Amino acid sequence: MKHLTIVKVGGKIVEEPESLKALLKEFSLIAGYKILVHGGGRSATQFCEKLGIQTTMIDGRRVTDAESLKVITMVYAGWVNKTIVAQMQALHIDAVGLTGADMNLILSARRPVQKIDYGYVGDVKEVNAPVLAELLEQGYVPVIAPVTHDGEGQLLNTNADTIAGEIAKALAFDFNIRLIYCFEKRGVLLDENDDDSVIPLLDKELFEKYKAEGIIQGGMLPKLENAFQALAAGVQEIIISRASEMNAGKGTFIKN
Amino acid sequence: MKHLTIVKVGGKIVEEPESLKALLKEFSLIAGYKILVHGGGRSATQFCEKLGIQTTMIDGRRVTDAESLKVITMVYAGWVNKTIVAQMQALHIDAVGLTGADMNLILSARRPVQKIDYGYVGDVKEVNAPVLAELLEQGYVPVIAPVTHDGEGQLLNTNADTIAGEIAKALAFDFNIRLIYCFEKRGVLLDENDDDSVIPLLDKELFEKYKAEGIIQGGMLPKLENAFQALAAGVQEIIISRASEMNAGKGTFIKN
Numbered sequence: 001m002k003h004l005t006i007v008k009v010g011g012k013i014v015e016e017p018e019s020l021k022a023l024l025k026e027f028s029l030i031a032g033y034k035i036l037v038h039g040g041g042r043s044a045t046q047f048c049e050k051l052g053i054q055t056t057m058i059d060g061r062r063v064t065d066a067e068s069l070k071v072i073t074m075v076y077a078g079w080v081n082k083t084i085v086a087q088m089q090a091l092h093i094d095a096v097g098l099t100g101a102d103m104n105l106i107l108s109a110r111r112p113v114q115k116i117d118y119g120y121v122g123d124v125k126e127v128n129a130p131v132l133a134e135l136l137e138q139g140y141v142p143v144i145a146p147v148t149h150d151g152e153g154q155l156l157n158t159n160a161d162t163i164a165g166e167i168a169k170a171l172a173f174d175f176n177i178r179l180i181y182c183f184e185k186r187g188v189l190l191d192e193n194d195d196d197s198v199i200p201l202l203d204k205e206l207f208e209k210y211k212a213e214g215i216i217q218g219g220m221l222p223k224l225e226n227a228f229q230a231l232a233a234g235v236q237e238i239i240i241s242r243a244s245e246m247n248a249g250k251g252t253f254i255k256n
Numbered sequence: 257m258k259h260l261t262i263v264k265v266g267g268k269i270v271e272e273p274e275s276l277k278a279l280l281k282e283f284s285l286i287a288g289y290k291i292l293v294h295g296g297g298r299s300a301t302q303f304c305e306k307l308g309i310q311t312t313m314i315d316g317r318r319v320t321d322a323e324s325l326k327v328i329t330m331v332y333a334g335w336v337n338k339t340i341v342a343q344m345q346a347l348h349i350d351a352v353g354l355t356g357a358d359m360n361l362i363l364s365a366r367r368p369v370q371k372i373d374y375g376y377v378g379d380v381k382e383v384n385a386p387v388l389a390e391l392l393e394q395g396y397v398p399v400i401a402p403v404t405h406d407g408e409g410q411l412l413n414t415n416a417d418t419i420a421g422e423i424a425k426a427l428a429f430d431f432n433i434r435l436i437y438c439f440e441k442r443g444v445l446l447d448e449n450d451d452d453s454v455i456p457l458l459d460k461e462l463f464e465k466y467k468a469e470g471i472i473q474g475g476m477l478p479k480l481e482n483a484f485q486a487l488a489a490g491v492q493e494i495i496i497s498r499a500s501e502m503n504a505g506k507g508t509f510i511k512n
Contacts, residue, residue: 050307070335078334079326082403082411086357090409096358101342103352103396134394140359147338153346155338 122156
């Protein structure tokens with residue numbers, strides 16, 4: 001079976017020229033088919049501030065009103081995405097920068113209002129696996145921005161971790177998939193203040209144990225829950241690693 | 257030979273929801289292969305103002321410093337491009353929004369500094385005709401933002417009229433091409449204050465005559481010079497028309 005590596009990066013790594021350059025250099029070393037999924041970090045929030053748009057976060061999640069959606073689309077699908085694509089082209093990677101609306105790649109549904117109205121936030125409904133597979137077969141490297149659409153003309157802000165996981169699941173029938181979540185830390189840590197306390201291997205049982213003990217908590221919980229779901233759906237290998245070490249066999253390996 | 261329609265739109269048409277909707281409805285009625293090339297109008301300038309970035313125009317052309325390039329890429333390749341793509345998808349047009357960096361579609365060279373340094377402005381060197389032709393054959397409708405790259409990692413602001421003309425020329429070997437420049441006026445006017453004074457047919461001789469008489473002037477001159485070059489390169493038909501009348505056989509037809 002063909003091998004596909006999906007790398008998810010976010011935050012400061014893609015926003016600062018030096019770290020982006022280092023990241024793309026590492027990415028260029030990956031053999032076989034590959035996809036990059038990126039977030040955008042804090043620059044969207046900074047632009048909102050400059051433009052006088054108030055950013056509301058609930059449990060670490062952005063409430064996306066019409067103005068914020070515009071800024072997110074501009075920053076992530078515009079500047080960050082095209083900067084990555086141009087720099088990949090310079091590394092002779094034939095990149096194509098896409099949102100979920102392009103080629104109808106990722107259809108999502110606006111998150112229903114329960115206690116909280118998150119605004120223009122989309123939950124992934126369907127990944128267009130045949131089209132992604134075709135792009136890969138043709139030699140392109142898709143660079144995916146965390147914006148999707150509802151099929152009725154509405155763009156939606158969508159979590160980049162989730163997009164990476166859903167793409168991995170959708171392509172797991174056709175490819176042997178390695179999914180790498182790049183991270184500022186070196187992996188999942190036993191002690192968040194000790195960068196060397198990386199958990200080398202994490203299976204479901206150990207995850208439940210660390211979760212119960214409060215060792216794994218916060219934003220890492222949904223990331224890991226997504227990871228175990230992706231493994232259950234046939235994804236071969238999931239690694240949480242520092243971007244600069246993604247090819248070094250370091251970080252936390254997630255196993256079922 | 258296969259028929260391809262290339263539509264170039266810009267300015268207010270793509271920025272206002274109502275006029276964009278009407279435009280895309282017209283565009284959806286075009287049979288056969290099609291490409292949309294868009295500019296972005298004044299919203300980039302407005303964003304620059306809001307962000308405190310000074311816009312310098314020389315002879316109606318924007319001087320693009322690093323900050324302006326960022327805003328242009330955000331607004332044109334981000335917001336305008338993806339808004340168009342999402343709305344096309346809702347009309348069951350399988351659009352894919354691209355810059356010249358994506359799939360290495362349009363390679364350009366930074367304009368050399370002579371009297372004026374235009375900054376990050378690119379002149380088209382090469383259009384990747386085989387890749388565009390392949391997208392069309394696969395059923396996609398490319399939506400092209402006026403941003404290109406130099407192949408060495410630098411994005412460049414590039415005139416959308418020129419991009420439309422260069423794409424037309426590059427694809428003229430494989431397609432019977434109709435190139436439509438959409439415009440706020442109904443065509444090229446004999447009297448700019450009389451909307452009904454559309455010149456129905458303009459050949460090179462008549463163009464030179466009107467040019468000498470000062471009837472055709474300003475921004476229309478480079479547009480028409482581009483048009484005659486495209487005809488000379490094998491493009492079949494060029495029309496300058498109001499967006500709402502692009503399918504009505506109205507406007508100014510340019511002939512060699």
